[in-house]
Amino acid sequence: xxxxxxxxxxxxxxxxxxxxxxxxxxxxxxxxxxxxxxGARPVxxxxxxxxxxxxxxxxxxxxxxxxxxxxxQLPEKKRRLTPEQVHLLERSFEEENKLEPERKTxxxxxxxxxxxxxxxxxxxxxxxWKTKQxxxxxxxxxxxxxxxxxxxxxxLQDNHRLHSQVMSLTEKLQEKEATEGSDGxxxxxxxxxxxxxxxxxxxxxxxxxxxxxxxxxxxxxxxxSGGSAVVDADALLGGGRQLAAVDSSVESYFPGDxxxxxxxxxxxxxxxxxxxxxxxxxxxxxxxxxxADDAGVLFADHGHHHHHADDDEEDGQISWWMWN
DNA sequence: TTGTGTTTTATTGCCTCC
DNA sequence: GGAGGCAATAAAACACAA
Numbered sequence: 001x002x003x004x005x006x007x008x009x010x011x012x013x014x015x016x017x018x019x020x021x022x023x024x025x026x027x028x029x030x031x032x033x034x035x036x037x038x039g040a041r042p043v044x045x046x047x048x049x050x051x052x053x054x055x056x057x058x059x060x061x062x063x064x065x066x067x068x069x070x071x072x073q074l075p076e077k078k079r080r081l082t083p084e085q086v087h088l089l090e091r092s093f094e095e096e097n098k099l100e101p102e103r104k105t106x107x108x109x110x111x112x113x114x115x116x117x118x119x120x121x122x123x124x125x126x127x128x129w130k131t132k133q134x135x136x137x138x139x140x141x142x143x144x145x146x147x148x149x150x151x152x153x154x155x156l157q158d159n160h161r162l163h164s165q166v167m168s169l170t171e172k173l174q175e176k177e178a179t180e181g182s183d184g185x186x187x188x189x190x191x192x193x194x195x196x197x198x199x200x201x202x203x204x205x206x207x208x209x210x211x212x213x214x215x216x217x218x219x220x221x222x223x224x225s226g227g228s229a230v231v232d233a234d235a236l237l238g239g240g241r242q243l244a245a246v247d248s249s250v251e252s253y254f255p256g257d258x259x260x261x262x263x264x265x266x267x268x269x270x271x272x273x274x275x276x277x278x279x280x281x282x283x284x285x286x287x288x289x290x291x292a293d294d295a296g297v298l299f300a301d302h303g304h305h306h307h308h309a310d311d312d313e314e315d316g317q318i319s320w321w322m323w324n
Numbered sequence: 325t326t327g328t329g330t331t332t333t334a335t336t337g338c339c340t341c342c
Numbered sequence: 343g344g345a346g347g348c349a350a351t352a353a354a355a356c357a358c359a360a
Binding site: 078079080081116117120121123124128 | 331332333334335
């Protein structure tokens with residue numbers, strides 16, 4: 001890492017002097033206000049801007065020796081980059097979100113900035129991209145979860161209906177068998193022959209039993225232990241049917257190396273390069289809490305920051321997603 | 325004009341990799 | 343051990359409503 005030096009020049013009696021302060025000491029992060037600079041040559045419209053004259057925040061020591069820089073008042077605050085500078089940086093970031101030393105130097109030269117500034121800009125830009133990407137991922141996963149939830153609720157209702165049907169038909173069958181025992185008639189209360197009633201009951205029972213099985217499978221999901229659960233695609237979906245909980249046409253922040261089976265988005269595009277803000281797939285997110293098992297199931301570790309309060313409608317319930 | 329929330333620029337400390 | 347990356351954070355700059 002480049003040393004955290006503070007560079008500022010002084011005015012008045014100290015005109016022409018520059019101080020280099022080593023920032024090694026001091027606790028905690030931050031502290032941007034400790035930096036000062038003097039003006040510099042205009043680069044990429046640096047002198048433009050809505051509020052006062054825009055100049056690069058950092059100024060090379062040799063530049064500071066020029067006399068024009070000594071007659072201004074100090075300290076100057078840190079300045080924002082001009083739109084032109086930002087535009088060029090953005091373009092460069094879209095080409096490649098990592099910065100090799102040569103490219104950093106070249107960009108700094110073009111923009112009239114310190115290489116350190118370019119590096120910091122890229123670092124902050126990567127952080128912004130990551131935040132946005134995580135938000136997008138969350139939104140997509142949440143939408144998929146909501147869809148699945150709705151489907152689950154519908155199945156549950158269906159199951160209740162069929163269960164009632166089974167109970168009703170069973171009762172009728174029992175009544176029928178009771179009357180059969182007394183008068184030997186082969187027609188039930190509904191007017192159907194007894195054999196038809198048995199078939200109907202059997203069919204309804206099988207269907208209901210199947211759905212009960214599904215619901216049980218889903219109940220297991222909802223009450224998974226330890227905040228995580230495994231989705232058994234076959235048990236849940238009756239086999240052969242798979243849900244892509246996440247639109248596979250969109251990219252994700254999730255790194256391809258670790259989540260290679262997941263279709264949250266196309267992974268590992270061009271070995272880490274990004275095409276645009278929505279189009280990366282690169283990035284090393286050691287902290288990502290999503291992980292997969294052999295059955296192709298995506299887990300969410302609720303102990304991490306990715307977990308969103310909205311995910312849990314009940315404590316202990318999991319958020320889960322599947323992919324094909 | 326001022327208070328407040330957001331964005332941007334920058335530092336610090338820790339971690340990983342070579 | 344040095345270089346570079348990232349998370350956390352500070353503070354200036356900016357936006358905007360009251």
